[in-house]
Amino acid sequence: MSPSDATAELSDRLWQAVADGDEHRAAGLVHQAAADGMEEERLLLDVIAPVQEKVGLEWAADRITVAQEHAATAINERIVASLAHRRPTREPRTPRQGRVTVSCIDGEWHAFPARLVSEVLVLRGWQVDYLGAQTPTPHLVAHLHHTDPDAILLSGSISTHLPAAHAAITACQALGVPVLAGGRAFGRDGRHARALGADRWAADARGAAAVLQAGLERPGPATIRQVADDLPHLADQEYTMVVLSRPQLVKQTLSDLESRFPAMRAYTDAQRERTAEDIAHIIDFLATALYVDDPDVFTEFLTWTADILEARHVPAHSVVTGLEALADQLREFPRTVDLLQAGGAVLCDRPTRPVPDPDIHA
Template sequence: MNDPTAPLGPLELLWRAVSEGDEYAAVEVLDDALADGWGEEALLLDVIAPVQERVGADWAADRMTVAQEHAATAVNERAMAALAHHRQQAPPGPPRRGRVTVTCVDGEWHAFPARLVAETLRLRGWQVDFLGAQTPTQHLIAHLHHTEADAVLLSGSIPTHLPTAHAAITACQAIGVPVMAGGRAFGPDGRHARALGADHWAADARGAAAALEAGLPLPSTAAVRQAVDDLPHLTDQEYTLVRQTRSQLIKQTLVHLETRFPAVRAYTDTQRERTAEDLAHIVDFLATALYLDDAGLFTDFMTWTADILEVRKVPARSLVAGLALLADQLHDFPRALAMIRQGTAALNDRTARPVPDPGTHA
């Protein structure tokens, strides 16, 4: 049983500072922890990282607004930067191991996980070029030509960017640079990283560091791979056609919703905009599932979306209606129809449940 009179540890104190948007208190927490003997890597991965996970969980549970989540993330990022600046004043670390590039997939704006990896690798003695969020593939390749990096660590949090990640992986490998993938987008077990031909996958920063220290094999540059070489199911063109007709699919589904459900006609402009955004996410995840031929990616997104909607007091049954209308437009796409049926079944089978309480993280 926890002792309420016991002093709070750095994890609890940082959470308090971050959730209150107090940058100075957050930096002070880390300074005090360093003075108490905490190592920088432990602060990065056992304090800062769990606090950020709790920020995301509180947003999902509707305990934080989008603005509050952004503010909390910004404070946590500043705390991580302050920790890095502290290192510049310390004695030199271990000798350099090599040079690596850490970057996010083009379109991926969740840079926090990649920054954690970059700072961890610097602590381990690597020279790190951190390119941040949304790095276009052509600029990544130009950077690699200029720096002759030993490896690229590619971070992705949102699965809809996986086709873009695939292009980045093959482009890096074509010039002889191995790629390690990481982040939630690549699946909890790295299965999407393997499907896209990445040279390695790491579940977290410590795993990435260990893999680099063990050495990544150099990729073959004998031939440039095409997407279909890794994913032969793409020959059916379903992914390509869904992507090409994305705007039409969203527009027509919204029109049919208004026709079949008169209540939708009374939506405000804001409600219509939110509905269109939800439909866009559904189409994007369906397209990505088609790209990878992984129905689970689509069903997981649908049930997650249902959880989020219900926490916000929005009936999740509206998702089933949207899927039915989308299926009507994709009647000539057997893989897409099968995935929509599985998504519908998952929604019908699920029971209303709250987003898990993140309290155990603090």
């Protein structure tokens, strides 16, 4: 069996153990592979990381519950920690490189990618301060004052956190600390990292290690950039108005949907709450698309949402009506209306998938 086939087989076996909630079996598989000589970086990035990605995909497809997704993630996190705890008994593999801080953006709870980056950098000889999920920017800045690292690695998975990332990037650079951004929030090609002024972007842990190895220049004399210096389109104030109007937009859109779909009036409180949350998410992604001036942020979220709804037996076209209700309220904002119309067009052009009968099981 080739090394790649062996890695894929191990990842499949780990998935089965994680999906079964069998932490002992999952850890045993990984520890045995390490004892048999599989490099730890390969275990982290080519075995455990694909399993964690599959956890998210299976939840999106409604094949596992939220509770199962949380349990699987917790198992993966503990396995990563268990590998790190075994590490002191081994000889150092590379000389010490320097000191870096790895942190999630304020509001970002998806810390697993940042944890993988941290462990890979430790293996490659870096001293890493891993701050975990949802680090408020003032606390991050205080930490950088205290440690003066060679770089700060900012991780984000959800694009609605990009405005917070922008604030963190400018604050870190004002201290003279270069910023390496990573994670899906910054776009597949890192275009949002560049737009927000990050010094560099990396697609994954190996890419981040390569960037650090090549070296990052420290920013020049401390200066505080204004948001409009990086994103002049925000001068139209549409982003600000949408954010400030969010509570009213949710309330009015919910009311408009009840008028268009009378059956909603019979919704339970729980159903109304979930619908309001869905509307709020749509507005949050709309606002983020306005912030970075990128329609793809909005349309990709809507496509993902449509997939999620259909997996849960909800017709995806219902979202279009919500977009129309929002457009009616925001008709005085041309960029916003353009985004809403683009979103509606993407959903209407999307191939309609039959909504399966929940009573029929394959």
